[in-house]
Amino acid sequence: MGEEPRILGEALPFEEKIELKNWAGRHVGIESYFEYHRKTLENFEEFWLSVAKELDWFSPPSKAVEPGDYPYVYKWFPDGRINISYLALDRHVRSWRKNKVAYIWEGEPVDPDGRPKEVKKYTYYDLWREVNRVAYVLSRNFGLKKGDKIAIYLPMIPELPIFMLAAARLGIIFTVVFAGFTAENLATRINDLGATLLVTVDGFYRRGKVIRLKDVADRAIEKSPSIKNVIVVRRLGIDVNMVDGRDYWLDELLKGVPQNAYVEPERLESTHPLYVLYTSGTTGKPKGIIHDHGGYAVLLHATMKWVFDVRDDDIFYCTADIGWVTGHSYIVFGPLIEGLTTVFYEGVPDYPAPDRWWSMVERYGVTVFYTTPTAVRMLMRYGDEWVRKHDRSSLRLIHSVGEPINPSAWRWLFEVVGEKRCPVGSTWWMTETGGILISKAPGLALVPLKPGANGPPLPGVDADVVDEDGNPVEPGKKGFLVIKRPFPGMPAPPTGMWGDPQRYAQVYFERIKGKGYFYTGDYAVKDKDGYIWVLGRADEVLKVAGHRIGTYELESVLVSHKAVAEAAVVGIPDPVKGEVPIAYVVLKQGFEPSQQIIEELKEWVRKNYGPIAVPNNIFLVTKLPKTRSGKIMRRLVKAVATGAPLGDITTLEDEAAVDEVKKAYEEFVKAVKESRTA
Ligand code: 6R9
DSSP states (O other), X not given: OOSOOEETTEEOOSSOOXXXXXXXXXXXXXXXXXXXXXXHHHTHHHHHHHHHTTSOOSXXXXXXXXXXXXXXXXXXSXXXXXXXXXXXXXXXXXXXXXXXXXXXXXXXXXXXXXXXXXXXXXXXXXXXXXXXXXXXXXXXXXXXXXXXXXXXXXXXXXXXXXXXXXXXXXXXXXXXXXXXXXXXHHHHHHHHHTOSEEEEESOEEETTEEEOHHXXXXXXXXXXXXOOEEEEEOSSOOOXXXXXXXXXXXXXXXXXXXXXXXXXXXXXXXXXXXXXXXXXXXXXXXXXEEEESHHHHHHHHHHHHHTTOXXXXXXXXXXXXXXXXXXXXXXXXXXXXXXOEEEEESSOTTSSSTTHHHHHHHHHTOOEEEEOHHHHHHHHTTOTHHHHTSOOTTOOEEEXXXXXXXXXXXXXXXXXXXXXXXXXXXXXXXXXXXXXXBSOBTTTBBOOBOTTOOBSBOTTOOEEEEOTTSOBOOTTSEEEXXXXXXXXXXXXXXXXXXXOHHHHHHHHTSSSTTSOOEEEXXXXXXOTTSOEEEEEESSSEXXXXXXXXXXXXXXXXXXXXXXEEEEEEEEEEETTTEEXXXXXXXEOTTOOOOHHHHHXXXXXXXXXXXXXXXXXXXXXXXXXXXXXXXXXXXXXXXXXXXXXXXXXXXXXXXXXXHHHHHHHHHHHHHHHXXXXXX
């Protein structure tokens, strides 16, 4: 791991420090931050317990953390009783925030003059009433109760958070499936969780087009025998297939529910599962990560305060999709726990024009903005004018998430969007951590900014960069990012990973032997000041436009096509998406290589995995580089595609395979060059 650490080919400015000395009067030196950080680790349990006490518990915890029933599964705040739906709604409804706006929602369609056709505002009281009525439906009409499981397959419409909060209120465990996923993906998740009810929608808008989601859901249900009932939200009013006695329109169900229905929130154990969210790993099967009510709520509360510095007059805007963990934590639970006003939006950032987000920043006076590097790189390309034509003087804080941010994208956010006024950060975390763990914490103390860095670990978080054996590596050298002690928000009881405690232990704790460290799967560097810079994945997981895709999952989809014998997928750097998949495919006997088959395979991936995973290129070859034991050497395939040195090839079975992969790639590069000069 000797090479110079870079992000998207850009050198990292380890030494550069940008100081915003006047910012909220919280500017501090790096040393004093670390002094405080050290104290939080010295008084670890006491520290986290004191953060937990800031929330409203039905009965407060007396203990921070204890081991659970499986290896490396921990119980956070084990004797506390809590309900995250109560934290997000009821306690605000009992306060002056009762009629404060909780959500400002914007639909995608616009008038001819470019103004949004639909804007809905929900106060905390409105939201609380809706959530109660939906909880009433779930419990009275469908008999669902604590510990039951449901799946939610909805786009970015208000009913999505409403169903999440209604399920949480009753202690029903839910899984949200991203609306861009296919029927196959949905069925796999429903079946793994054993969900008995599915919530979906007739259809929704995306880039001006109608997406008929109920049709996709119907195909999934055919493969999901556990689903007994379906609730359908009417978003478009289009005709869809409704099965008698199985499918119900939400609006019709709600007709039978009193406007003032009240459903008592369950007084749950802190460790009771809130949701299971599926994410890609290095095998074909997605991992169901469990998050609880108590520990998760504590990490969200802490990070909303420390990282986003939230205040009651903030207008918070996180541009993620609720179908991913970022939306769960920072559109739904985090901002609502803090009683904030949050903006959320149905559609894409460049519809009808590339200033949609900036127009929303202006329209609603957004103060805190949370987005992704891929979106930034995409919007940068349209030019600064789209940004500058909108008033952004309300903005005071900007963060990004999802993948490493290259220094030039960081500078654009800092200089163009934030006018050098706002701290800009890159918050590191993962589906598994539930919330941010490594980031500058301007709400506590603002350390100097560094373009592209994540920053020091948050208080109470014991993060480090280590080698294969778990020993810290020297500053400036690349190693593996680990979290050395448990943290609230980590995968929760009973099993960390739904139904698979062995895989949980193996993937996250046994990779670095004998230390009990949480292995993140990321490469990182720590600089001389102690800032962490995450560089990208160290395993066979891709981050395409911030979305996690397992290479093995994608290979399985390719291999399930009738013409494909073998496939190897690797990620190559992309100036906008950060990384994109390319695939090398060996066809079965009797199938001739052709452009047509390549297009067919791309379509196959679109249909069976989803548009985000479609390989940029598919190369047809007759063999793949393998080890003598028959394992595909993706490392070599990747080296060829990125022009990196091949490294150790002593285990390679047949060198001709490398030559063939190389030739396919070189021919492609040549063809691209020729088409450019033509
Ligand atoms: C929240 C989320 C997790 C992986 C993670 C890492 C990458 C996320 C990052 C970042 C560098 C950041 N990642 N944030 N890398 N800087 N600020 O993205 O969760 O989809 O599970 O992905 O994303 O590689 O391991 P998830």
